[in-house]
Amino acid sequence: xxxxxxxxxxxxxxxxxxxxxxxxxxxxxxxxxxxxxxxxxxxxxxxxxxxxxxxxxxxxxxxxxxxxxxxxxxxxxxxxxxxxxxxxxxxxxxxxxxxxxxxxxxxxxxxxxxxxxxxxxxxxxxxxxxxxxxxxxxxxxxxxxxxxxxxxxxxxxxxxxxxxxxxxxxxxxxxxxxxxxxxxxxxxxxxxxxxxxxxxxxxxxxxxx
Numbered sequence: 001x002x003x004x005x006x007x008x009x010x011x012x013x014x015x016x017x018x019x020x021x022x023x024x025x026x027x028x029x030x031x032x033x034x035x036x037x038x039x040x041x042x043x044x045x046x047x048x049x050x051x052x053x054x055x056x057x058x059x060x061x062x063x064x065x066x067x068x069x070x071x072x073x074x075x076x077x078x079x080x081x082x083x084x085x086x087x088x089x090x091x092x093x094x095x096x097x098x099x100x101x102x103x104x105x106x107x108x109x110x111x112x113x114x115x116x117x118x119x120x121x122x123x124x125x126x127x128x129x130x131x132x133x134x135x136x137x138x139x140x141x142x143x144x145x146x147x148x149x150x151x152x153x154x155x156x157x158x159x160x161x162x163x164x165x166x167x168x169x170x171x172x173x174x175x176x177x178x179x180x181x182x183x184x185x186x187x188x189x190x191x192x193x194x195x196x197x198x199x200x201x202x203x204x205x206x207x208x209x
Contacts, residue, residue: 067114069157072096073145076108079116083137084144088159088173097122099134129165136164140187147172147185150192155181162187171195 067075073087076096085097085105094110105123110116123130140162142150147170148157155176163171170185172192182195 066092066112067094067110069094069148069160070145072110072114075110075114075116079108079119080106082106084160085133085137086159086161087144088161093117099137103134105130105134133162133164136168136187137162140168140170142170142185142187142190144170146190147187150185150190151183154183154192 069087069089072089072094073084073096076087076094076098077084080098080100082098082100085099087094087096089095089112092112094112094114096108096110098106098108100106104121106119107122108116108119144160144162148160151157151160151172151174155174157172157174159173161171163169168187170187172183172185174181174183184193184195185191186193
């Protein structure tokens, strides 16, 4: 009974002064503010986690993306200024042969991202065949990367190599729909043709007489 009287007195005082009503409103407002702050903190945390996940995804995408043939060729030529003789990707690495400006042949190995791992002098300067190929390579008006670009519309280029044995040509290996295709690019005109089925360019043995 005494408890009911006390509660009634408190309610009466509230109605008379409006103070308790304000206090309740303030408590609700403060509670709402606390809840809003908590929600904002959770949203910020979720956004941070989402951003972190996105960053990790971006890093993974970057890590899985390797250098293109043109980028690898550019890196090889930066390491050894000269003329690119061949470039191909083998076991996740790029292997390039470069005829340096001083006439020496160099082999440049690059990782999948196009970073140069090492380089070395690759051929004998006194080899007549190398000298003949060097001469033909310098006379070519279509470079290795240009030959690759001309062959690219047909399929994905995996390697380019200069063959100066007899009639100089760029030999371009490509892949399309999991099928390999060999193309020939004229080093002067840039014309693209299909390589012979037996790929014996310049071989005139005539075994089928």
